[in-house]
Amino acid sequence: MTRPAPLTLGALTLAALLPAALLPTATASAARSQPAQPAGTAQAAQPLPPTDLAVSAEATRAHLADAALELDFDPAAATRLTRQARRDAAPLLSALNAADPASARAVSAALTRAETAARQQDPAALARARADAWTALLRGSLGALERAVLAADAPAARQWLAVREYRVASSLTRLNADATAAAEALAAGTLAPQAALSAIRSDLLDAYQARLNDALRDLQLSQQRGFRTLAAEQQALAAGYFRILAPAYAGQRGQAATQSLQADLNALPGSLARVTQQLGDFRAAPLSARDIRARASQVTRFLSLVPVEYARGVNETGPAPTVQREVEINEARTFLSGAQSALADLTPLLPATQARTLTGDLNTLAADLSQTALNAHVPGAADVQRRVDTQLTALRAAFPADWQRAEPGADLDVIRRQLDAVVAAAAAHDWTAAETARLDAYALLESGTEARIAVFNPDLKTRLEDLLWNGHSPRGLAELIRARADDRAFQTTRAALQTTLADVARILGTEVAPAAVATNAGIIVFREGLEAVLILAALMGSLRRQDVRHLRRPMWLGAAGAFAATAATWYALQGALGLLGRYGEKLEAVVSLIAIGVLLLIMNWFFHQVYWTDRMAAFQKHKHELTRGPGSAALRVQWWGLAVLGFTSVYREGFETVLFLQSLALQAGAATVLSGTAVGLGSVLAIGAAVFRLQAKLPMKKLLVWTGMLICAVLGVMVGNTVHTLQLVGWLPVHPLPVTLPASLGLWLGLHGTWEGVALQAASVTAVIGSFFAAEAIKERDLNRRRAGHTPANT
Numbered sequence: 040m041t042r043p044a045p046l047t048l049g050a051l052t053l054a055a056l057l058p059a060a061l062l063p064t065a066t067a068s069a070a071r072s073q074p075a076q077p078a079g080t081a082q083a084a085q086p087l088p089p090t091d092l093a094v095s096a097e098a099t100r101a102h103l104a105d106a107a108l109e110l111d112f113d114p115a116a117a118t119r120l121t122r123q124a125r126r127d128a129a130p131l132l133s134a135l136n137a138a139d140p141a142s143a144r145a146v147s148a149a150l151t152r153a154e155t156a157a158r159q160q161d162p163a164a165l166a167r168a169r170a171d172a173w174t175a176l177l178r179g180s181l182g183a184l185e186r187a188v189l190a191a192d193a194p195a196a197r198q199w200l201a202v203r204e205y206r207v208a209s210s211l212t213r214l215n216a217d218a219t220a221a222a223e224a225l226a227a228g229t230l231a232p233q234a235a236l237s238a239i240r241s242d243l244l245d246a247y248q249a250r251l252n253d254a255l256r257d258l259q260l261s262q263q264r265g266f267r268t269l270a271a272e273q274q275a276l277a278a279g280y281f282r283i284l285a286p287a288y289a290g291q292r293g294q295a296a297t298q299s300l301q302a303d304l305n306a307l308p309g310s311l312a313r314v315t316q317q318l319g320d321f322r323a324a325p326l327s328a329r330d331i332r333a334r335a336s337q338v339t340r341f342l343s344l345v346p347v348e349y350a351r352g353v354n355e356t357g358p359a360p361t362v363q364r365e366v367e368i369n370e371a372r373t374f375l376s377g378a379q380s381a382l383a384d385l386t387p388l389l390p391a392t393q394a395r396t397l398t399g400d401l402n403t404l405a406a407d408l409s410q411t412a413l414n415a416h417v418p419g420a421a422d423v424q425r426r427v428d429t430q431l432t433a434l435r436a437a438f439p440a441d442w443q444r445a446e447p448g449a450d451l452d453v454i455r456r457q458l459d460a461v462v463a464a465a466a467a468h469d470w471t472a473a474e475t476a477r478l479d480a481y482a483l484l485e486s487g488t489e490a491r492i493a494v495f496n497p498d499l500k501t502r503l504e505d506l507l508w509n510g511h512s513p514r515g516l517a518e519l520i521r522a523r524a525d526d527r528a529f530q531t532t533r534a535a536l537q538t539t540l541a542d543v544a545r546i547l548g549t550e551v552a553p554a555a556v557a558t559n560a561g562i563i564v565f566r567e568g569l570e571a572v573l574i575l576a577a578l579m580g581s582l583r584r585q586d587v588r589h590l591r592r593p594m595w596l597g598a599a600g601a602f603a604a605t606a607a608t609w610y611a612l613q614g615a616l617g618l619l620g621r622y623g624e625k626l627e628a629v630v631s632l633i634a635i636g637v638l639l640l641i642m643n644w645f646f647h648q649v650y651w652t653d654r655m656a657a658f659q660k661h662k663h664e665l666t667r668g669p670g671s672a673a674l675r676v677q678w679w680g681l682a683v684l685g686f687t688s689v690y691r692e693g694f695e696t697v698l699f700l701q702s703l704a705l706q707a708g709a710a711t712v713l714s715g716t717a718v719g720l721g722s723v724l725a726i727g728a729a730v731f732r733l734q735a736k737l738p739m740k741k742l743l744v745w746t747g748m749l750i751c752a753v754l755g756v757m758v759g760n761t762v763h764t765l766q767l768v769g770w771l772p773v774h775p776l777p778v779t780l781p782a783s784l785g786l787w788l789g790l791h792g793t794w795e796g797v798a799l800q801a802a803s804v805t806a807v808i809g810s811f812f813a814a815e816a817i818k819e820r821d822l823n824r825r826r827a828g829h830t831p832a833n834t
Contacts, residue, residue: 091130093201096176098127099150103169106157107268114160121154121165124172131202135179138186138199142179146172166272174279177204181243181283188236193226200239206249206380218242244287244323251280252383255314256402262308274307277314287323320387328441331388333452335442337381339434340453341374342401346427348374348479349408350420360417366471370479371423372408379405382434385442393437400430451540454480458536461516462529470520477516481507499542506536557715559756560700564719571598571692572727597685604686605693612697632761751807758803759789762796771795 106120128150136143149172156164180202187195200222221238224230230238258273281288281304289297300317303310326334352367353360362368379401386394404426407418435443457480464473484503504510508517513532514524700712765771774794784790789800 092134092180092198095127095129095131096180096202099124099131099176100169100173102127103153103165103172106153107162107165107169110157110160110162110165114157117165118154118157121150121157124153125150128172131176134198135176135183138183139179142175142182145175146179149175162268163271166268167275170272170275171279174276174282176202177247178279178283184239184243185236188222188225188239189232191225191232193222196222196225196235203243204246204250206246241324244284247280247283248323249380249383251277251284254280255311258308259311270308274304277307278304284323288321291321316391318387319391320389322384322387326384326388331385332442334381334384335438337453338378338385339431341378341381342427342431342434344374344479345371345378345404346420346424349423353417353420355419360419362417366475368408369472370475372405375401375405375408385438389437397430397434397437400426400433404430451544454484455537455540458516458533461520462526462533465520465524465529466526468523470523473520474517477507477520499539502539503536503543506532506539556711557718560712560715561719561722562752563700564696564716565722567692567696568720568723569726571689572723572730593679593682594685597682598689600682601686601689601693604690605697608694608697609700632765751804754807755800755804756789759791759796759800762793762799763789763791766793766795 102120102124106117106124109117109120128146132143132146135146149168153165153168153172156162156168180199184196184199187199200218203218218239221230221235221242225232225235254273254277258270258277261267261270261273278301281301285297285301288300296317300314303313303317307314348367348371352362352364352371354363379398382397382401386398389397404423407416408423457476460476461473461480464470464476484507502510505515506513507515509515510518513535514522514528516529516532518524519528519532700716762771766773772795776792776794776797778792780790780792790797
């Protein structure tokens with residue numbers, strides 16, 4: 040009689056004795072794969088539905104894992120299971136042989152070794168064989184997937200993408216769906232094959248490198264604990280995962296280095312130190328700047344939560360600390376594991392010495408916390424807090440300033456992960472873990488995000504609390520946990536929370552409209568650049584005669600120097616503000632206030648009587664003094680004076696522009712601001728060419744007035760966003776409007792639903808426009824007095 044599942048009493052006994060983290064995740068897949076097709080059936084040669092490749096792969100993996108569990112209890116059953124694994128692999132091997140014959144041969148050879156090891160009752164050889172078979176399957180499926188994507192064969196790409204592996208999932212990590220999204224976009228025709236391939240490779244190589252790091256870490260742990268069979272499996276896994284990454288490694292380090300590292304991986308564990316050194320700063324799928332900041336934030340955020348959870352789980356009332364609540368200790372270990380995983384992604388980007396020190400400190404803490412499970416040694420809560428504080432200080436000193444820029448959505452990301460943990464724990468009927476994860480999510484929400492959202496949208500705060508506690512439509516998580524509800528109810532509430540958290544992100548300004556920021560940057564650059572062009576044109580207007588034309592050259596050189604100085608000022612301010620990046624929204628608020636103050640002062644067209652006319656008169660007076668120097672003795676002074684005049688007339692505008700752009704860069708990043716800057720600068724250069732060609736024919740004052748109107752609109756947006764930021768950090772009170780404004784108005788126009796924001800926006804724009812008309816009225820009054828003969832000179 041055929042058994043319904045190949046997991047026997049011996050396997051169950053071993054599964055109960057081994058740590059869960061060291062067991063292969065196979066039995067569920069094995070159950071889904073039953074019954075397997077007999078060997079040699081026609082099914083292996085038939086076209087496969089999208090899921091059959093994955094089913095064949097997982098069934099093969101599951102039966103090999105079950106064979107390893109059976110080997111010490113029932114060798115005959117273990118041998119039968121290895122044969123069953125080969126039958127399970129037949130459909131996949133048939134497809135793989137057509138796509139990647141070399142990988143198909145490697146899988147077949149590994150399956151043969153697995154059967155031989157089972158017959159000989161050699162658990163270490165069986166462990167190595169099944170690791171080789173699995174990684175060869177992954178390597179072949181990746182090659183077949185790449186060919187299918189480049190051929191724009193979406194159905195085949197879907198089939199091969201299903202045969203993959205993810206990063207190890209925990210309550211702090213979610214599966215990356217980038218590859219799946221790219222495959223679907225390829226099928227829909229919205230993504231080109233090359234772009235889809237890039238996204239898929241980035242996702243899969245990132246997962247396989249994470250698995251390689253996990254295998255090396257588990258190999259070291261297995262060696263320390265004397266687990267010979269597990270060590271053999273982790274060595275084979277590490278070597279197999281590297282074979283998948285080898286093309287990327289060879290592209291960065293060369294073929295000789297690749298062969299050397301592969302040899303050291305085959306010689307593990309004795310060569311572990313050399314392997315770690317050779318991997319060094321290698322990264323198969325480079326992280327984006329946003330990903331780097333996210334990982335850095337995760338390291339410090341997760342690590343800071345370790346002592347919080349640990350303190351809840353220990354009892355220090357006796358002579359020595361003891362474990363009081365194991366679930367809390369597990370949460371501390373989970374957060375620490377999350378910090379280790381995020382740091383592993385960053386260590387290739389850090390100096391080797393720092394990386395080893397930081398990683399070693401976290402590994403030591405993890406080893407100490409793992410001993411609490413055996414009650415061998417339970418560190419005190421104060422000791423754990425002290426060690427974590429020391430490590431956080433070292434991490435912040437080691438991470439570059441740009442990595443530590445505040446990510447406004449970082450807390451929301453952690454909350455989302457905790458909510459995923461609630462759903463996962465509920466699905467496993469671990470109600471204690473589900474409640475702990477729910478309380479952690481709420482504590483993090485209450486400590487910052489909820490307090491901020493309450494002042495902008497009280498209804499949204501109420502909705503969040505209902506979903507996390509005892510709401511009815513849909514039911515809150517607390518009620519669902521008490522009622523031991525089914526998976527569908529948890530999924531419904533989780534979906535509602537996802538939508539609500541997206542609304543929170545929009546209202547709190549964690550999302551910006553890059554096009555709006557780029558547009559504002561372009562307007563600022565165009566406005567300030569146009570003023571510099573017109574000043575230069577006016578200064579050079581009287582230097583068109585042949586006898587003084589040579590005096591233009593020092594002014595041009597001074598202007599060029601000002602342009603270079605402006606670029607240097609941009610990088611200097613970026614560096615200075617980057618050092619303060621950890622202050623996040625408070626830094627943005629201060630810089631925005633300074634930018635607004637300067638912008639109000641230099642709105643030259645309201646004060647054109649004092650600013651434009653008098654400023655140009657001063658420039659012209661200085662120029663005439665320089666061009667009419669007393670003979671040849673003053674030529675050098677004259678040359679340098681004109682160069683300085685050209686420099687100051689341009690750099691003053693450049694400095695103001697850089698200051699304004701820093702405020703925008705803190706909102707949306709330098710890349711977005713620089714894209715708008717490029718458009719604005721191009722427009723200035725085009726206008727500049729026309730100005731110097733036409734000069735007197737251009738209506739310079741009208742140009743200033745029209746661009747002044749644009750800068751006035753930018754001022755209104757900056758004031759609105761700055762007021763919003765001041766309210767977020769608690770520096771201004773908040774009184775909501777009686778109506779709810781669309782989030783898009785906040786993204787594009789700086790209009791947020793508070794009386795303070797709208798009133799100050801209106802006041803700033805009114806002050807600017809009123810100042811213009813006041814200046815015009817004063818001008819008209821003085822003109823009328825002169826006409827009437829009432830000037831001060833005649834009275």
